[in-house]
């Protein structure tokens with residue numbers, strides 16, 4: 257029997273397969289189904305800064321001006337049951353499920369709303385994931401200032417709680433490795449690589465900007481794969497792969513790169529929670545087929561730890577790949 261036992265954020269998990277934040281994790285029924293299908297931990301949908309920092313007078317002012325941000329904030333209450341419903345979900349989920357329950361906060365600025373993290377801990381959350389979803393549109397705001405916001409926020413949340421803290425971030429930084437180190441120094445116990453930005457589209461019939469939520473594909477796996485391979489064992493923090501994990505092969509790849517856990521959302525939304533059972537069976541079969549008794553033997557096997565100069569290695573790979581293009585085209589044409 258293959259051993260899949262995994263540690264993530266200091267938590268003991270039965271396997272490295274985790275259900276990441278999505279509407280599927282937003283109800284007790286969905287959470288039960290995910291646990292029954294084999295999820296080793298679940299991340300609840302995020303509570304948003306906009307929901308938590310809205311004071312009564314602000315609501316009145318926004319109502320008066322008909323601001324779009326109010327309807328956005330109120331629509332969120334349908335998404336995650338609102339701040340109070342969310343606490344109730346954390347309480348019920350931790351009382352009902354055997355697996356760790358990770359609550360999630362989504363914001364960008366430190367403020368009173370951060371204290372909600374304490375309530376999530378008191379409600380029983382085993383860990384907290386902080387999703388910093390920030391798109392800077394100001395030409396006057398430098399990269400280091402943006403990074404400083406992240407660090408300030410992580411420091412503030414760290415101070416508010418005693419449970420493990422994971423930070424989910426985007427890949428769009430000039431030095432992902434350096435920011436990762438600073439986030440860990442600011443108090444993150446783990447990094448979730450990566451958040452997926454949803455880019456709006458333009459409808460040329462209605463002339464409107466339209467939100468478009470497209471689920472991921474395995475093709476998107478290579479971005480987390482690269483950064484997990486680079487960061488493996490460089491920081492005293494857990495690493496979770498998010499974006500593009502759809503199959504057992506995808507999970508095997510991120511584990512080989514050095515991920516502690518493989519997180520799935522799109523694959524579960526597309527195929528249902530039972531897809532987790534198939535992915536776990538595929539992982540077991542692959543390990544058994546190679547005579548590997550535990551998932552630990554796989555972890556980090558293809559990280560960049562074995563490469564003396566990862567930056568030079570990346571450049572060499574880049575050049576080799578571009579140079580191989582004519583061969584690839586000829587092979588595909590045949």
Ligand SMILES: Cc1cc2nc3c(=O)[nH]c(=O)nc-3n(C[C@H](O)[C@H](O)[C@H](O)COP(=O)(O)O)c2cc1C
Nearest residue numbers: 276277278301302387452472498499500520521522
């Ligand atoms: C419908 C939907 C809702 C999501 N809600 C959240 C959320 O509330 N908080 C969060 O951190 N990520 C959220 N995500 C992002 C996922 O957790 C995940 O990081 C992303 O979809 C990439 O992983 P995937 O390729 O497995 O889908 C959501 C994704 C989808 C598709």
